[in-house]
Amino acid sequence: MSSIRVLLVDDHPVVRAGLRAMLGDFPGVNVVAEAADGDAALAELGKLHTLGEPVDLVLMDLQMGSGMDGVTATQKIRAGEAGTPPPPVLILTTYDTDADILAAVEAGASGYMLKDAPPEQIRQAVLSAAAGQTALAPEVAARLMGQIRNPSQVLSGREVQLLELLATGMSNRAIAKQLFISEATVKTHLVHIYSKLGVDNRTAAIATATQRRIIRGH
Amino acid sequence: MSSIRVLLVDDHPVVRAGLRAMLGDFPGVNVVAEAADGDAALAELGKLHTLGEPVDLVLMDLQMGSGMDGVTATQKIRAGEAGTPPPPVLILTTYDTDADILAAVEAGASGYMLKDAPPEQIRQAVLSAAAGQTALAPEVAARLMGQIRNPSQVLSGREVQLLELLATGMSNRAIAKQLFISEATVKTHLVHIYSKLGVDNRTAAIATATQRRIIRGH
DNA sequence: GCGGGGGTCATCCAAATGGTTGATTCAGGC
DNA sequence: GCCTGAATCAACCATTTGGATGACCCCCGC
Structure with missing residues (x-):
């Protein structure tokens, strides 16, 4: 060969x-x-x-x-x-x-x-x-x-998208405008993200999402 | 030689x-x-x-x-x-x-x-x-x-230390306990950090501190 | 010894965020 | 057709965070 x-x-x-x-x-x-x-x-x-x-x-x-x-x-x-x-x-x-x-x-x-x-x-x-x-x-x-084995903790595409905006330091309102959705929806997504990641605030979400390499920390 | x-x-x-x-x-x-x-x-x-x-x-x-x-x-x-x-x-x-x-x-x-x-x-x-x-x-x-030329924007050691804890997702209260200082002091430091970095909330502080490579994004 | 900066703390108030509940729409799978 | 899950929105309230002001201590440099 x-x-x-x-x-x-x-x-x-x-x-x-x-x-x-x-x-x-x-x-x-x-x-x-x-x-x-x-x-x-x-x-x-x-x-x-x-x-x-x-x-x-x-x-x-x-x-x-x-x-x-x-x-x-x-x-x-x-x-x-x-x-x-x-x-x-x-x-x-x-x-x-x-x-x-x-x-x-x-x-x-x-x-x-x-x-x-x-x-x-x-x-x-x-x-x-x-x-x-x-x-x-x-x-x-x-x-x-790991993702396949534990699908309940897999973030949806939309959720990852929010997380990425979150990590840039945007407020809920800014994220809502950027994605053309209401602040209420942003908050709902965040709640889901928090529960999936096992955290209770946005900075912790960013930290663990970065550690778990769901989003980039760079 | x-x-x-x-x-x-x-x-x-x-x-x-x-x-x-x-x-x-x-x-x-x-x-x-x-x-x-x-x-x-x-x-x-x-x-x-x-x-x-x-x-x-x-x-x-x-x-x-x-x-x-x-x-x-x-x-x-x-x-x-x-x-x-x-x-x-x-x-x-x-x-x-x-x-x-x-x-x-x-x-x-x-x-x-x-x-x-x-x-x-x-x-x-x-x-x-x-x-x-x-x-x-x-x-x-x-x-x-750049640091020498613009010292007003240089974070103090304590401020960088706070920023690092901030990036792990800790609340003001948690940071205060960790550093054995009061929450009020944490808030004061944060205000200074925000003004030096030109931001107005904690997630944005983390984002720009990471981008400017003041702390690790990893 | 005086000024300045860093670090510490407090109080007060406004704004943003978090937590809960409930509801609607839509697409896909059984 | 029914169920589920994702995505959307609303209203309410508790908690946290942000912003402003003022104050104290300590160290260092002039």
């Missing part, structure tokens, strides 16, 4: 160097290009395709300091916007919030790994993803399992 | 590999050991010292998934607890919150760099730090400058 041709997308030179070195040690894996953001990644994919050197797998970070972020880039790649038969995209990032994971999966990622994973785990994920299979980090899988 | 002997401390295998590769490309720099947390770092320092192969510079991450964190490790190293003449410690991390920077400087770090820095910047920092000079990332330097 021929070698797996990989495109690295990460804005940190240090991390790119690390992945290049690590993947270089894996037999059957070949890093053929690198990009520092989503735009560059799409450009690289197109370029390599016209050169007749297609990419078998994209290793993508989600957080990119500038330029197109990882989720958008994944969407565009999977939608075929690079002008190529879309290669699978394996997310490799530091954060594992519910929001991030869901966004990545919806964007069409075929895997989600964390950067602190041991090399062997990353190697397995790369091979799986390149073979068209799904590759989830144990931590990520565990979070999804 | 002989080569600079470096100890890498970072819990991410990927990042260690990246730094090893990157530093390996710098002439006059030599990675002689690695550690995944603070405890291991101290052990390595001691071991290398008894072997007569002292370390010239420690490259340290602040966030360590488990084991001793980077600030504590830096403190102990600089206090000579590794049983060696303390080598300079250069912090290399992803985050640049005020709290992190101050803690690192107080712990005795002689530099503070960010992981998304270009290799050349990292090389300069390594050389400076090994030579006993201070090496600050431009972003970090800018933040310190």
